[in-house]
Amino acid sequence: MTALLTATGLMKSYRSHPVLDGVGLTVHPGDRLGILGASGAGKSTLLRLLLAVEAPDRGEIHFRDQPVRPGRPGTLAWFRRAVQLVPQDPYGSLSPRMTVAEIIAEPLVCLRVPGDHTARVRELLAAVDLDPALAGRRPAALSGGQRQRVAVARALAPEPQLLIADEPVSALDATVRVTVLDLLREASERAGAALVMVSHDVAAVRRICTSVAVLHQGRIAESGGVEDVLGRPGSQATRDLLAAVPRLPSVPA
């Protein structure tokens, strides 16, 4: 099967301090890959490279065999449509002046998708289990969980092939984390989009991901199927992460 996203030998240093040191990973259609790492492991840096907002010092990223490098505005329009971000903080990431409907339609407007987006917005509200009556509300009138559902709907709007989620539930109350995680899994599955989720939270990765790569001091310490890596950890980095995080209930059958 052709890979969706391939990263090989990614190196990145800031002021001669190496942050990523030869990172490689592959995402196939339908994968849900968790990138796990402690604070400072290089997760956010890797995410910026994968989103092509920053260039690696060395190494390459390909999306469906096409090279991806940040460059002149417009040159990556195809990639900007195919890969969408679900940001970490639903409080900071939604414009307070826009309505829910405007926020969800925003990528379609930015990507100059023609037509009236009302029907698509209604469909996306349903896809993330939000009441259509919320379409005219502004983010301040929503709960944290509802805001993150809006962020997921916005990311799904342009029918992406890959969602990249940056600690998508770390800013939410423990009580809504599980429902938003499950929603992310179900919505990405239904939309046929692969998922890469960056997290320090073993329980979140275990709950919704199919595979995992453990990032430690800028290198992949180990990677593989979620149950293989987290059930039989082969690195101290994974054992330390497992020791640090409380468990969430497992997914109902």
Ligand SMILES: Nc1ncnc2c1ncn2[C@@H]1O[C@H](COP(=O)(O)OP(=O)(O)OP(=O)(O)O)[C@@H](O)[C@H]1O
């Ligand atoms: N733009 C930058 N300039 C200088 N140093 C940076 C920059 N971005 C990241 N770093 C450094 O790179 C290292 C890894 O940071 P990064 O944010 O990628 O880790 P992380 O795994 O996402 O951590 P956290 O979970 O705490 O967000 C840190 O030591 C950080 O200080």
